[in-house]
Amino acid sequence: MNDTRDDLLTLENQLCFALVTAARNVVSVYRPILEPLGLTHPQYLVMLALWERSPRSLRELADALALEPATASPLVKRLEVQGLVRRERRAADERRLDIGLTEAGAALRERALEVPGQVMAATGLSVDQIASLRDALRQFAGGRPAD
Template sequence: MISALNVEDPLDLERQVCFALSIASRNVVALYRPLLDPMNLTHPQYLVMLALWGRAPLSVKELSRMLALEPATLSPLLKRLEAVGYVTRSRDAADERMLAVALTPEGAALRERALEIPPAIVAKLGMSLDELRDLHGVLTRVIAAAERR
């Protein structure tokens, strides 16, 4: 038993990085939901669209790497985005094994509406841009450290 005499319990739930990350992630993603619903997007689909708005067309392999998602996880997201008319998937003419993902005109136009999302999230969080940039930097280092395992 851990004594209460200035000895911190290493298994205290409130001290766990994994717990804080899990709760923060769930709560922040929930803030996106009312902003994404009118665009007919889920948060994972929004991440796919962000990647495509920045660099389309992309192969499934490139998207998988960028989003740190397995192709088997990414495939259903792409199918749903294709079904709502935001993306197309086609075989790469140079390499039939590669599946290329491109934006449709509707998917590209959706970017304009999405420009409202980052400032809305910043406002909902009530944190300064400097705090959020610092948090992003720390999380990026956490991700890199975990990937080095």
């Protein structure tokens, strides 16, 4: 018996399976591209958020990345060891810790400008195709609507 109800339970018909495998494959595309920058994919995401706005509190950074602060904190610490970010107490409120870019972290942005083009080349997708795919996934990611 192979009716439509049974088809709903096949692995290849599962949205969750498609998303998980796609995410794993996308990260594997980024890995060799980010390696020369000395960044892992999660570290790259932290740097992207800081290149958009720096400094940020750990909470603000974690929120931007859709992570818990306890997950973002080790990423920030590793980037600090690499000399790309610094953690400083906020002058107006000593209890708050801000994460900001160092000169090296800010300078790395120039090299990172090549990443999107390399990703497009590696995937064979155009800017429009990537934007369309990204926008379709936003409802699942809880992200902002398209700009």
